[in-house]
Amino acid sequence: NHDFWGTLITYIGYVFLFVGLFVSLFWKGTHFWKLNNILKQVSKRKLATLAGLLVALNLQAQTVPSIQNNAQNSAGRSMPATRIIPAEQAAANTHIDKDHADKFGYLLVQNYEGRIKPMNTMALDVLRKLYKHESFHGLTANQWFLAISTDPMLWTQVPIIKVGPKGGDELKKLTRANDDGYTSLINLFPAGPDGMPHFALEREYNIAFRKKPAEQTNYDKEVIAVNDRVQVFNGILSGQYLRVVPVKNDINHRWNSWLDEKFESDKESQDVMGPYFMSVVMATQNGDWQKADAELEALKTYQQTWGKNVVPSETKIKAEVLMNKLNLFFKLLIFYTIVGGLLLILAFIELFRPSKILHRAVQVIIAIGVVGYIIHLLGLGLRWYVSGHAPWSNGYEAIVFISWVGITAGLALYRNSNALIPAAGFLVAVIMMGFAHGGSQLDPQITPLVPVLKSYWLIVHVAIITSSYGFFALSMLIAVITLMFYIVANRRVFKRHNEKTIRELTIVSEMSLTIGLFALTVGNFLGGVWANESWGRYWSWDPKETWAFISIIVYAFVIHMRLVPGLRGRYTYHVVTMFAFCSMVMTYFGVNYYLSGLHSYAAGDPIPVPAWVYIGLATMTTLSIVSWLRYKKHLTADKKSEWLED
Known part of the structure; x- marks a missing residue:
């Protein structure tokens, strides 16, 4: 950072990158613009099917006190x-x-x-x-x-x-x-x-x-x-x-x-x-x-x-005593579980028996969910005021913030009365906040920031990167829902909804992935600026930096699969999207607790790999195989091919 012209030129290059990514979301003729237009033209018929998604997390906190002193x-x-x-x-x-x-x-x-x-x-x-x-x-x-x-x-x-x-x-x-x-x-x-x-x-x-x-x-x-x-x-x-x-x-x-x-x-x-x-x-x-x-x-x-x-x-x-008494985030976990569950149930019923009453009920539940969403935002603001720093500075706060971003993504991309999209957003919050309040390693107490984090860069860099996790999580849940649809749908339901509702969900998933990838990329480069201003170097191959870079490559591949012959099918896209989220799990949880570095909490021997990791991988593999068998059968009977949007 002592090279004035080199630093200036580098920062100018970053600005061009950021502006280019931002403009591509709105510029006429870009793929994202095309997806948005296609989404507006999709029929208003709805789909909902999710047999179940349960993530069991059991991370044990390890401390090392002295038994002799005890x-x-x-x-x-x-x-x-x-x-x-x-x-x-x-x-x-x-x-x-x-x-x-x-x-x-x-x-x-x-x-x-x-x-x-x-x-x-x-x-x-x-x-x-x-x-x-x-x-x-x-x-x-x-x-x-x-x-x-x-x-x-x-x-x-x-x-x-x-x-x-x-x-x-x-x-x-x-x-x-x-x-x-x-x-x-x-x-x-x-x-x-x-x-x-x-x-x-x-x-x-x-x-x-x-x-x-x-x-x-x-x-x-x-x-x-x-x-x-x-x-x-x-x-x-x-x-x-x-x-x-x-x-x-x-x-x-x-x-x-x-x-x-x-x-x-x-x-x-x-x-x-x-x-x-x-x-x-x-x-x-x-x-x-x-x-x-x-x-x-x-x-x-x-x-x-x-x-x-x-x-x-x-x-x-x-304000802090009020925050303790309200215990907002735990209550919101229960609230989101009810709202998300009801949305899924009503959308599933509406799949087979559409009616105006069901449509109105869905709208009412979404409106109620928005009230909780606003309360969630106010709760984050209250914690910010009490702690004196942005509410994404430790593991618990980051998970609660990602939950809010997941709902934001679901509501922002909600189109054509498809209740599955906001329902997936609420389910992101349920899974994330369930982990926040069930994982022994996530302590809800407010902790002081180390000196290097007492910077405005914490608000910008960390907020943008953690926001991307919410968009990636939304796409992952949409992928799971789509694969479950392939399994439970009969031939008639598949034919009716594959080119309408599933197409719509796929478009929403692509848009969500694109926003998440842009946010992760911008956040990563802003981290380089922060590192250069603080330590005089842009990149040090820290485990978190490296895995964030890997995640960028993974998701860049996913959103460009539409250009690769043989990888353009919706089934392939959703399977890869589901497994791609593993890179985000490693980037956030794996680095934090298994690899030692500037961004991690690990020191010495890593903790054992929790059972939910193996259960999750086995579940995703089984879901992929079974859904492929059903999908292939439906597609053969329908005698049509289906692709991602060009």
């Missing part, structure tokens, strides 16, 4: 040798006032990454990690967190640590988990021969930890996961999640709990925190929460006084 920390505490307290009883005996707990949720706390956030966010994060739910037997996350913070030793007797089913009966027996799959801390630290507590899974953990991730069994993974949850509980006992006291005049803006960063007693913090937590204990006994409210306000005032340089605005605090 045992030492627990050994240093006097574990109460008392009976186990049932979870329902513990919740019923918790007398934390809900109104006060709601106020407590607005208290600020600093996490280990240095982010200042409301206590409500911290409480939800901890409860999700420990208990795998966002409430505890009628207690809100705020109530539960305040209760366990004021009497942590009591809660060591409560079965609150999740033991997943992957460990089987053997692990449940070893951890003494109940029928619901929960155990307590004292169950995990029984007294040894010396009378001191020891970690019940120490041997199993050491064995599992020594194995490479690819060699770990489900039992090993669950042992490690249980240990991670024990570390979370230890964090509660040591006050790691109660860093609510700003250190006066600290240049690093550190906040402490009753322990400082060296886990040594901090008298000043104890003097600040002590009156509040003592007032909470008293209030649980006498039911008078006025003093606790006053002490909480005093603590908030202290934070505003000594942490004024880093505390977020009151509006932003309220």
Whole structure:
């Protein structure tokens, strides 16, 4: 980037590329323009058929805490040798006032990454990690967190640590988990021969930890996961999640709990925190929460006084708590599942029994879906405001954003009352958001950006590239739907719809692929500009860069298949489109978790290839073979050939 003229000429070349790609979408006579015109002329008859599409994702998060520190920390505490307290009883005996707990949720706390956030966010994060739910037997996350913070030793007797089913009966027996799959801390630290507590899974953990991730069994993974949850509980006992006291005049803006960063007693913090937590204990006994409210306000005032340089605005605090309460994206997952499912069902019925009533019902459902789509956009905007950065900066945010783009693609390319197109868009959101809320590696919590990402290039480069994934996903789902149609359609239905609805779906798929390819190409070149401005080089063969380049080549081949004799058939196009999406899966997920590089999260040994990859490939292969046999039979009977549009 020290070569002024070379850089200038290169950037001018990029501009010509971007302008050329953009203009080709609208210039009269281009292939995209022809496709759009053909689409407008296609009959308004509709098609819908999708027997089922289920993607099961089971990615396990791997962390590597120290079991020795875990045992030492627990050994240093006097574990109460008392009976186990049932979870329902513990919740019923918790007398934390809900109104006060709601106020407590607005208290600020600093996490280990240095982010200042409301206590409500911290409480939800901890409860999700420990208990795998966002409430505890009628207690809100705020109530539960305040209760366990004021009497942590009591809660060591409560079965609150999740033991997943992957460990089987053997692990449940070893951890003494109940029928619901929960155990307590004292169950995990029984007294040894010396009378001191020891970690019940120490041997199993050491064995599992020594194995490479690819060699770990489900039992090993669950042992490690249980240990991670024990570390979370230890964090509660040591006050790691109660860093609510700003250190006066600290240049690093550190906040402490009753322990400082060296886990040594901090008298000043104890003097600040002590009156509040003592007032909470008293209030649980006498039911008078006025003093606790006053002490909480005093603590908030202290934070505003000594942490004024880093505390977020009151509006932003309220916005984050509102975002937590709404839990929009999980609710939208359910909403999109209903809308997409209804669209598919009604479109399938309309295929055989078209009527005005069905047509109107489809329009109403699409309109309802658009309302959810707008709420989705507002949710992204709210997360942007709360986090202070574009909502596509980590794995969870990117998946949620791609979901929105998938719906955008389905609605933007919706033509001629073909309900399958928007339905496919909603299904993209269902699959993506299902992964976002079901994959253990995608943490919904907001994380600070590393310095290099604090750039306007994040908004431009990442947004354009991730947008392309939504268009590619839409084309992939259209391909699956089309192949399913070939399988389930009889000769009469095939003859009626192959040259109308399937042709329309193929055109929409081509248009979606074209937009996705252009976005991926532009985003990739903009990444080169960002790299040149930041590090002085355009390209470094980083795994993400390389696989993005591979994906560009793959999809460029797909949209040019119409020019290759022998590859112009619609069946061939849809099969290749379906398998081409594997390159995007590798570009996004594979690079992130299997290859080490600037754009990835991988380090050291890669995690095992999840089972859904093999299941997906087997399903696509089976779908391709069966649909080909049916397609060939239909085409032979119809005595016609069908091609992609010229």
